[in-house]
Amino acid sequence: MRLLLPYVPITxxxxxxxxxxxxxxxxxxxxxxxxxFNINQTN
Structure with a gap:
């Protein structure tokens, strides 16, 4: 996980x-x- 952390902001x-x-x-x-839904409820 330590190796992936620096790439997170870039991604x-x-x-x-x-x-x-x-x-x-x-x-x-x-x-x-x-x-x-609003149209169906009003009708």
């Missing part, structure tokens, strides 16, 4: 954009699901 910085893109997509999907 986080390299994959930071991918993580933010994935989180934004998940948030958008969650909002769409919430909207669908």
């Amino acid at each position: 986080l910085v390299m994959s930071q954009n991918h993580i933010t893109m994935a989180l934004s997509m998940v948030v958008q999907l969650n909002y769409r699901l919430i909207d669908c």
